[in-house]
Amino acid sequence: MKRFLLWTTGVLLVIAAALAIVLSQIDTAFVVRQIADATAKATGKPLVFENAPQISFFPPGVRFGQARWGQSDQGDSLAISVKGGMAELEFMPLLSGTMVVREVRLDNPVVRMRQGEVASAAAAKAAKVTSGENQSDAAAPAATDTSETTPTATPEDALKDAAKAVAASPNQAAASTQTPAIELKRLVVRQGSLHFTDDQGQTLDLSDLNLSVENLRPGQEAVAQCDFTFTANLVDKEKGSKARASTPLSGNLALSAKLRYAPPQLALRQTSLTLSPLTGPLPKEAGPLQLNIEGNADLNTLSMHVAKCWLTTPQARLGLQGEASFSPVAFTGNLELDGSLRKLAALAGQTLKPAPKGISDGIKIKSRLAYGNNSLNLSDISARVDDVDLRGQLRLGMEPKAPLSITAEAQVSAINLDNYLPLPENGKSQTASESKDKKTAEDASPLPDINVRAAVAGIRQGKLQIKDVQVIAQGLRGNYKISTFNCVLGSGGTVRASGAANIPVSAYAVNGTASDVNLGALLESLGKGHPVNGSARLDVDLTMSGKNATALQNSLAGKGELEVRQMHLESMPTLPANIPGITGKPLPDTFDLVRVPFTARNGEINANPITVSSSGLNARGQARISLPRQNVDATANVETLGMTVPVIVKGPFSNISYSVDPRFALDMAKKLPGLLQDTGKNAGDSAKGAGTLLQNGARGAEGLVRGLFGK
Numbered sequence: 001m002k003r004f005l006l007w008t009t010g011v012l013l014v015i016a017a018a019l020a021i022v023l024s025q026i027d028t029a030f031v032v033r034q035i036a037d038a039t040a041k042a043t044g045k046p047l048v049f050e051n052a053p054q055i056s057f058f059p060p061g062v063r064f065g066q067a068r069w070g071q072s073d074q075g076d077s078l079a080i081s082v083k084g085g086m087a088e089l090e091f092m093p094l095l096s097g098t099m100v101v102r103e104v105r106l107d108n109p110v111v112r113m114r115q116g117e118v119a120s121a122a123a124a125k126a127a128k129v130t131s132g133e134n135q136s137d138a139a140a141p142a143a144t145d146t147s148e149t150t151p152t153a154t155p156e157d158a159l160k161d162a163a164k165a166v167a168a169s170p171n172q173a174a175a176s177t178q179t180p181a182i183e184l185k186r187l188v189v190r191q192g193s194l195h196f197t198d199d200q201g202q203t204l205d206l207s208d209l210n211l212s213v214e215n216l217r218p219g220q221e222a223v224a225q226c227d228f229t230f231t232a233n234l235v236d237k238e239k240g241s242k243a244r245a246s247t248p249l250s251g252n253l254a255l256s257a258k259l260r261y262a263p264p265q266l267a268l269r270q271t272s273l274t275l276s277p278l279t280g281p282l283p284k285e286a287g288p289l290q291l292n293i294e295g296n297a298d299l300n301t302l303s304m305h306v307a308k309c310w311l312t313t314p315q316a317r318l319g320l321q322g323e324a325s326f327s328p329v330a331f332t333g334n335l336e337l338d339g340s341l342r343k344l345a346a347l348a349g350q351t352l353k354p355a356p357k358g359i360s361d362g363i364k365i366k367s368r369l370a371y372g373n374n375s376l377n378l379s380d381i382s383a384r385v386d387d388v389d390l391r392g393q394l395r396l397g398m399e400p401k402a403p404l405s406i407t408a409e410a411q412v413s414a415i416n417l418d419n420y421l422p423l424p425e426n427g428k429s430q431t432a433s434e435s436k437d438k439k440t441a442e443d444a445s446p447l448p449d450i451n452v453r454a455a456v457a458g459i460r461q462g463k464l465q466i467k468d469v470q471v472i473a474q475g476l477r478g479n480y481k482i483s484t485f486n487c488v489l490g491s492g493g494t495v496r497a498s499g500a501a502n503i504p505v506s507a508y509a510v511n512g513t514a515s516d517v518n519l520g521a522l523l524e525s526l527g528k529g530h531p532v533n534g535s536a537r538l539d540v541d542l543t544m545s546g547k548n549a550t551a552l553q554n555s556l557a558g559k560g561e562l563e564v565r566q567m568h569l570e571s572m573p574t575l576p577a578n579i580p581g582i583t584g585k586p587l588p589d590t591f592d593l594v595r596v597p598f599t600a601r602n603g604e605i606n607a608n609p610i611t612v613s614s615s616g617l618n619a620r621g622q623a624r625i626s627l628p629r630q631n632v633d634a635t636a637n638v639e640t641l642g643m644t645v646p647v648i649v650k651g652p653f654s655n656i657s658y659s660v661d662p663r664f665a666l667d668m669a670k671k672l673p674g675l676l677q678d679t680g681k682n683a684g685d686s687a688k689g690a691g692t693l694l695q696n697g698a699r700g701a702e703g704l705v706r707g708l709f710g711k
Contacts, residue, residue, distance in 0.1 A: 045070045059102060061088035072112040083108035090185075103186040108193075115198040184216040192228075205231045219262045221269070227254040232280075249280035251287070264300040268293060285347055289313050302326040306333065315343040322369070330372030337365040341385060351424045359387045359419070374398045381410075389413040397449075403477050404448035414458035421461065447478030447503055458490075463525035465490030478503035485512070491525045492518030493536075507545040508552070514538045519564065534567035534594075542600065553627040554603040564594040587640065588616035603627035607634075616640060623649070632656060 036046035046069070053064035063086040070079035084107045090100035192209035209228035216222045232249040257271035273291040277284055290312045297304040302325065309320040322333010341363045342352045355361035364384045370377040376396040383390040390412050397405030456469040472484040482499040489495065497512025520533035542558035545551070568590045591614040598607040605625040612619035621636025634649040646661035 039069065043069075045076065056088075059088045059091055060094065061086060061102075072114070077114045079112045081110045082106050085109075093183075099182045101182060101184045103188070104184065105188040106190070106192065108191050109189060110192070111194045113194070113196045115196075183218075185214065187211070187213040187216065200235050202235050203231075203233045207231075216261075219260070221258050221260045221267075224257045224259060225255065227252070229253075247279050247281075249282075251275055251277040251280070251282075264298055266297040266299060268295055268297070270294065283347065286313055286315070306331075313339075315339050315347055316363070320369070325372075328372065332370045332372075333368075335365070335367045335369040335378065337363065339363050352420060353424065355386060356419050361386065374400065386419065388415050403446040405450075406448050407451045409453045410455070412454065412456045414460065415456065417459065417461040449476045450474060450480060460490075462527070465525070466495075475501075489514075489517060489522065491521035492516065493522070505545070506547045506551075507543070509543045511541045512539075519567070531570055532564075532567060533570075534564045536562065536564045538562050556600045556603045556605070556627060559597075559599045561598070562594075562596040565592065567591045567594050588614045590614065591617065610634075610636065621647070630654075635661075 036048060040046040048068050049064055050066040050068075051064075053062050055062050063084075065084050066082065067085075068079070068081040070076040072079040085105050087104045088102040090102050093100040189209065189211035192206075192211070194204075194206040194209065196204040206228045207230075209226070211224075211226045213222060213224045229252050230250060234249060252275070254274045255272070258269040259271075260267040260269070271293045273293075275289040275291075276287040277289075291309070292312070293306065293309040295304050295306040295309070304324045304326070306320055306322055306324055311318040316337060316339025319336040319338075320331070320333060322331060324331045324333075340361050342355065342361050344363070345352045362384070363386075365381065366383070367378045367381040370379070375398065378394040381390065381392045381394060390410055392408065392410035395405075395407040397407075399405070450473060452471070452473045454469075454471045456471075458465060458467040459469060466487045466489055469487045470484055471482065473480055473482045475481050478501075480501045480503070482497075482501070485495070485497045485499065487495050493514060493516045495512065495514045497510060499508070499510040499512075501508050515537045517536040517538070518533075519536050520530050523532060524530050538560065540558065540560035542556060542560065544553070544557070545555045570589075591612050593614075594610075594612050596607050596610050598605050600606075603626065605627070606622075607625070608622035610619070610621045610623060617638065617640040619636050619638045621634060623632065623634035625632050630653045632650060632653065636647045636649075638645040638647055646663070648659050648661060649656060651657045
């Protein structure tokens, strides 16, 4: 046995020596020429080594220096170069006919790709070939024409083509499930780069690319790691097809994954993709973004079971679980979102108030998700924002060449707006808002189609509260109709209204009724004190148009009526008692009915007739209110205690004046006892007294009017 081992060892050494001698005599230059010729015939471009590679026998392998395939400076659409590298094989598996690559290493590989130049390059090469070969005279122009008219395929088109090929060729699908004859223990790419330019001049650069793949064997788990820095210079479509965006998109990307390939199944475990944005539309504060995914992909059907998928940022975390398809793109499963509302708002440039004491700052959403056939469906939505709960459904239709379609149904718990309004002053958000308004004005894309139903348990701001809010709205492309708007005022009363909004032309309409409104409680909730009590009803049928508040009020048109029953004025008992005939006599502080019908046109409101009736006081008048001029001009005759007091109310909203008609003052002077019988002895004193009495009468009338209007 010992002798057999010695002979075997000797034979192997002799064979190894012989192989070493044979390898040492190999003409490496000849090998390089053969490789160049083979690659030139297969691809049209030779693989060129600057220096002859070094071939080793044990372990079997090759080491090479600088090499290149294609030259970008000569118009090649694809060019690859490498500073150096090596490849080694396992020796023992070769004896059994299996090729196991121990290691492949590429140092400083550079890949340059140009889109849009393939056709011209192919045409030039075809022209050269046809000039020397007669048999290809007809084929070359045909190939040239085809290359010139072939459109650039999108990634989704490529997936569809792949799926069709798999479905149409069962033999190829079966072949794809076979185990590859080559196994790779380790692949290393160090300090690589990629430069891509499309036909619009947009560029994508990857630099400092490092890649490591270990144990790439069928049925076994491979470990892959990759990281690089990317910079994308995109075209600003708003400025033109050749205008570059002012800020390039750049960042760092890192990949870590454990993969198991058992054809046609590819299993992903502990797969993590991390993005750290540097410049571009995504702010640095959004990073690092990390995508963690585990699941199994079927490469034949281009589908995937997603066991879990989490997209995490410093502000929120989005999770998916379900079944996905890549051709066509579709997903069915569960969605979950958990994050901080205030951090998300800050990321968008808006500062919100801190969360109230006892309420956690958070936004949580759970839902069933179905995406496919150009639609996104969220069903069984269960959400919570701070202390507000929401249940409902949402569907987004995204048909090609059609506006977005929104169908939603929601039930919302009570909302306290004091937790969010007023918004803290924020210069950044104001600038962003102005920019958004400008962009909206310039954007010609159609507005979405909507079909929305919402029910809100209550809305509160300060002392004002509305409950049992119901809204139903439908419409197409910005021409919307609010068929139902109902609510109950917390202070007492109900509101029922409908309306319309044609946003493209900035035209709006409202038709509604507020009934059984408790005026005193409503004014108290609005912070206006408690000057008036009563039960009010307001009917309106109004239209308006414009892109800002001033234009809307200046275009107000329509009609309406205000009616108040049992109106009680708190100030009536304290009115100045200096009107002759009223001093010492009680005035009524409650009016049975106040009715104010009005019409409006171009912001000019005409109220006529205004009537006030009670057992001890009646009034009738009219008013003209100009919203464009912010002015009021009203007259009324107040009848009480056998007197008729003509009152004038006029002036700008900021300084309304109340006075009596001068004719009423003259009539009062005529009735002064003894004034007209004065013989002249005390004429001066009488005249002075008359003037004082006229002033007091005017002030008393003014006080009466102020009392009627609760001023």
